[in-house]
Amino acid sequence: xxxxxxxxxxxxxxxxxxxxxxxxxxxxxxxxxxxxxxxxxxxxxxxxxxxxxxxxxxxxxxxxxxxxxxxxxxxxxxxxxxxxxxxxxxxxxxxxxxxxxxxxxxxxxxxxxxxxxxxxxxxxxxxxxxxxxxxxxxxxxxxxxxxxxxxxxxxxxxxxxxxxxxxxxxxxxxxxxxxxxxxxxxxxxxxxxxxxxxxxxxxxxxxxxxxxxxxxxxxxxxxxxxxxxxxxxxxxxxxxxxxxxxxxxxxxxxxxxxxxxxxxxxxxxxxxxxxxxxxxxxxxxxxxxxxxxxxxxx
Numbered sequence: 401x402x403x404x405x406x407x408x409x410x411x412x413x414x415x416x417x418x419x420x421x422x423x424x425x426x427x428x429x430x431x432x433x434x435x436x437x438x439x440x441x442x443x444x445x446x447x448x449x450x451x452x453x454x455x456x457x458x459x460x461x462x463x464x465x466x467x468x469x470x471x472x473x474x475x476x477x478x479x480x481x482x483x484x485x486x487x488x489x490x491x492x493x494x495x496x497x498x499x500x501x502x503x504x505x506x507x508x509x510x511x512x513x514x515x516x517x518x519x520x521x522x523x524x525x526x527x528x529x530x531x532x533x534x535x536x537x538x539x540x541x542x543x544x545x546x547x548x549x550x551x552x553x554x555x556x557x558x559x560x561x562x563x564x565x566x567x568x569x570x571x572x573x574x575x576x577x578x579x580x581x582x583x584x585x586x587x588x589x590x591x592x593x594x595x596x597x598x599x600x601x602x603x604x605x606x607x608x609x610x611x612x613x614x615x616x617x618x619x620x621x622x623x624x625x626x627x628x629x630x631x632x633x634x635x636x637x638x639x640x641x642x643x644x645x646x647x648x649x650x651x652x653x654x655x656x657x658x659x660x661x662x663x664x665x666x667x668x669x670x671x672x673x674x675x676x677x678x679x680x681x682x683x684x685x686x687x688x689x690x691x692x693x694x695x696x697x698x
Contacts, residue, residue, distance in 0.1 A: 446680070463480065467587075467589025477527075484529045499529070500554055500595045502593065506595070507525070509523075563685040565683070565689075568630050568642055573602075583598055583682070584596050622692070627689055629646065631645070665678055674695045
């Protein structure tokens, strides 16, 4: 009896140990798999948005030539607007293009353009090119660019001399409300800020991407959140798109915003779920967004 009890205890310990080891290995494998899925998904999003980032940066680099004294005033505003139209029409997903210069930084002729077509009372070169319904472009003057709180798209890249990614915003395009973001690139010559260029890009593709994902037989939740905690996409709650975590996830809002701000891969096991967070940083903006995948531990 003593020998039998000893054998039973030994076998029981070995079985429990083996089960714990197997469980730990299974969790480690699943965690690695979910991490890989999150990283791959972030890469997919970056790849789609790469054209807009590259086009904005290339256009800004080209326009920085006006900082050279030899080239000051050699490019006309009409020529640059025509270049901007070409850039906008080069990709069917680009929906708007910004050209914005500091006072007299482009040609020193702001006074000559006061209240002319696509200019306002300042005469500054502040053009906005948009697509129209006839596959062409419309040209207008930018609005609300002189007040910092209304124009982070201008003042943030001016202060940092780095790319800037705006928050999602609904904007009427050809009679339809479109959720979009803007990639803003500073125009810099010899470390002097001259202005910004930028491209507007619709982000409805993000919701389509999360809905098309298929892992763990559909037992998962995949979300994309902006830097300020606005849902750009959510597989389990599509109605949350363009909603802030403060309004739809009040209990978790601060934790989510803290995760976004830390801009690093994080893994949590919480409320019976494995939660993997992957930062999404576009261009050289240093403005992290968040990819988050949640899978039930079961």
